[in-house]
Amino acid sequence: MLNIIIDNKPLQTAPGTTIIEAARLVGIDIPHFCDHPALTPDGNCRMCLVEVNGVAKPVLACKTLVHEGMEVKTDTDLIKKARASIMEFLLINHPLDCPTCDQAGECKLQDYYMIHDASPSRFAEKKVTKRKRIDLGAGVVLDEERCVLCRRCVRFCQQVAKRDELSVQGRGDQSFVSTFPDKPLTSPYAGCVVDICPVGALTSKDFRFKKRVWYLLQTDSICPGCSRGCHITLWHEKGVVYRITPRFCAAVNQYWMCDVGRHDYRWLNEQRRFKAMTRVSGRLIEASVNETLLRLKQLFESHDPFEVAFVASAKETSESIDAFVGFTKKRFGADFVYYSKKDPPDPVADDFLVTRDKNPNLAHIYTLGLKTVDQMPQDIKAVVVQRDLSERDESIVRRRGIEVLALLATNHTMLDDVAQVVLPVPTYAEQAGSFTNNNGCRQSFVAAFVPREGNGEAVRLVADWMNVL
Numbered sequence: 001m002l003n004i005i006i007d008n009k010p011l012q013t014a015p016g017t018t019i020i021e022a023a024r025l026v027g028i029d030i031p032h033f034c035d036h037p038a039l040t041p042d043g044n045c046r047m048c049l050v051e052v053n054g055v056a057k058p059v060l061a062c063k064t065l066v067h068e069g070m071e072v073k074t075d076t077d078l079i080k081k082a083r084a085s086i087m088e089f090l091l092i093n094h095p096l097d098c099p100t101c102d103q104a105g106e107c108k109l110q111d112y113y114m115i116h117d118a119s120p121s122r123f124a125e126k127k128v129t130k131r132k133r134i135d136l137g138a139g140v141v142l143d144e145e146r147c148v149l150c151r152r153c154v155r156f157c158q159q160v161a162k163r164d165e166l167s168v169q170g171r172g173d174q175s176f177v178s179t180f181p182d183k184p185l186t187s188p189y190a191g192c193v194v195d196i197c198p199v200g201a202l203t204s205k206d207f208r209f210k211k212r213v214w215y216l217l218q219t220d221s222i223c224p225g226c227s228r229g230c231h232i233t234l235w236h237e238k239g240v241v242y243r244i245t246p247r248f249c250a251a252v253n254q255y256w257m258c259d260v261g262r263h264d265y266r267w268l269n270e271q272r273r274f275k276a277m278t279r280v281s282g283r284l285i286e287a288s289v290n291e292t293l294l295r296l297k298q299l300f301e302s303h304d305p306f307e308v309a310f311v312a313s314a315k316e317t318s319e320s321i322d323a324f325v326g327f328t329k330k331r332f333g334a335d336f337v338y339y340s341k342k343d344p345p346d347p348v349a350d351d352f353l354v355t356r357d358k359n360p361n362l363a364h365i366y367t368l369g370l371k372t373v374d375q376m377p378q379d380i381k382a383v384v385v386q387r388d389l390s391e392r393d394e395s396i397v398r399r400r401g402i403e404v405l406a407l408l409a410t411n412h413t414m415l416d417d418v419a420q421v422v423l424p425v426p427t428y429a430e431q432a433g434s435f436t437n438n439n440g441c442r443q444s445f446v447a448a449f450v451p452r453e454g455n456g457e458a459v460r461l462v463a464d465w466m467n468v469l
Contacts, residue, residue, distance in 0.1 A: 004070040019061035019072055020048055030074055031083060031112050033198045034150035035062040038255050039159055045090075045150050047112065049082045050074045058082055080116070087117035093128040093173060095145045103200030105213040109148065128173050136166075137184025138259065139205040140194060144176045147201035153177060153193040160256065161187040162352075177201070188354065191259045195245055206263060207243045219448035220247055222435050224315060224428055225261035227357035229437030232257060234265075234429055234448045241265045241429060241448075252437065258354050268429050271412045274451060277422040284422060296421045299382070299405045305332055308405065309380045311373060313387035314341035314359035317433025318442065320425070321361065324386050324408075325368055339370040340385075340393045355438055360428075363436040373397070387425075388413040426451060 001012040006019070009026045018041065020030050033045035041063045049058040053071040058079060061072075073079065091113065098104055130144035154166045154177065165185050169178050179185060185193075194204045216235040223230040223244070230253035235243045244265050246257035276292035277284040287295070300308065310328040312321050328337045342358045349356040359365075373393040382403040387410065389397065394414060397404065407419040410427045428435075430451050434444040 002066055002068050002070075004066050004068075004072065006072045007074055013066055015065075017066050019050060019052075019059075019064050019066060019070075022066050023061065023072070023074065028074060030061045031108075031116060032062060033108060033148055034152060036152055036155075036196055036255075039152060039155045042151050042155065045148065046086050047083060049079055049086075051076050051079060083112075083116040084119070087113055088119075088122070090148050091117075091121065092123050093145070094148075095127070097143075097146060097200065101146065101200040102203045102208050103146075103197075107200055108198035109200075130176060134178075135184075135205070136179055136190075136202075138186060138190035139263075140185055140190055141203050141205050141208060142177065143201050143203070146199050147177055148199055149175055149177070150198060151177075152196045152198070153202060156193055156196060157187065160192070161189045163187045166193070188258050188260065188348075188350070189256060189352070191262045192246070192256050195255075204243070211237065211242050216242060217448070219429075219446065221428065221445040221448065222360070222443045223257060223261040223264070224360035224435065225258070225264050225358065226355045227359060227362060227438035228252065228353050228355050229360060229435050229441070229443050230257045230261060230353060231443075232261070236429070236448055239449045239451065241268045251441070252443075253353055256353065260348075260354070267411055268427050272451075273409045273411060273422060273424040275424060277419075279420045284416065284419070289423075292421055292423060296406050296423075299420055303382050303405075306336075307379060307381040308332070308336065309376050309383045310337050311383055311385045311389065311393070312337065312339045312365065312368075312370060313385075314339060314362040314365045316361060316387055317428060317431065318361060318364045318436060319433045320386070320431075321364060321368070325370070337368075337370055338373050338376060339365050339368075340373055340389045341365070343390050343392060357438060360435040360437075363438060363440060364442075367436075376402075384408075385415065385419075388415060424451075 002015060003012055004022060006023050006026055006028055011022065011026050013022045013025060020032065020035055023030050030048050030050065032048040034042045035048060043060045043063045048061040050061045051073040052059055098110060132143045132145060134142040136142050149168060151168060154168060157166045158164050165179055165187060166177055168175055170176050191204060194202050216237050219234045221232050221234050223232045231247040231249040233245050233247045234241055244262050246253060246255060248255050275286045276289045278287045278292050278295045312324050325337050341362055344358060347356045347358055348354060373396055380402060382405045383397060384406045385404060386408050404415055404419045406421040406423060407415050408423050408425045410425055429448045432446045434442050436442045
């Protein structure tokens, strides 16, 4: 270990550590645009200049390695003046778009201007203008005027996504980031360039102008899109999710997530089930939870116990599955519990994050020793379904004429037309729970909000439906 001092704070760090990395260990945030922990150092923005003992001129904290006895100063008058000069240089041709820029509220250029410059512009000449609102493909929009040419996006495509789709083109003040001619972005991780862009140059077509970020709450969660279980952040307001972004986890997804998972939030807002329903004269009508549970009890009593099966969902939380399966085994026995999983015919997968298993909790299902729906004996006449059924399992149920007694649903599903009773249950965003990923890691999350429309009480009652029965 090497002994160094940063702003009079002594610390020990490993050889090969850069000054900017060492500073983070003692809580010192050296300003930077181009540096990113998961990308190779580039050193082009010059914001991270620091003074080092024995060195005549300021050095780049993102590219300079520490050595034994090094003393670093990050806030001297010389460094403050250098940062102010860099900020002035970057803002010479930068447009005054802050009131309309979608990056406002999470823009490093805004933040650093207020901290390290905060002075009126001395530039009286005409600014260089460039193209705006350029569709790069894959839902990414570029504004060339706002770009500070940090090359984070270029390095991400080369080093992480492994698709060399972006480059810096042109020279001098006419330089710009772009794709190659007639070659749009196609990477399944293209949305990550929006996450790492420190300014408003790259924005998401899906999120642009939907909501100012300072109105949104952030809740840590786990992506349910596949068995990887990427760590994510839900951005929401009043029970509506507006976007999903990746959250750092060294062991699972690092700083990244795929675009499929990123955009898999609309079902949390649309076609939701918030009211208990029961079928009367062939139609599902709204009913109270107690009325619906009494109707379900009558349906149970109309069948012999060995004629009813229970189907758990590999998309539900471990806690919900355990409660569902535990009640069923205690009341009816282990032979009557099965499971359904999302099983697309040709699942997309890669060697980075996306897995072939599109269920967030199949690993937990396997620990319970449940059987698949196609293993149900012929004397099964009715089922109680948790969440929904896969297309394959649904076709089995319909083909065999099995009655769907109850559907514990978050959204409207294809089983709505045959279910006798529908009970609303919360999504992963509305409850605390956990998923077990493909590596056997049980990952917990908390509720981001209670179900909107003021009927959270109904959902909480449904959580105890087994006890009522």
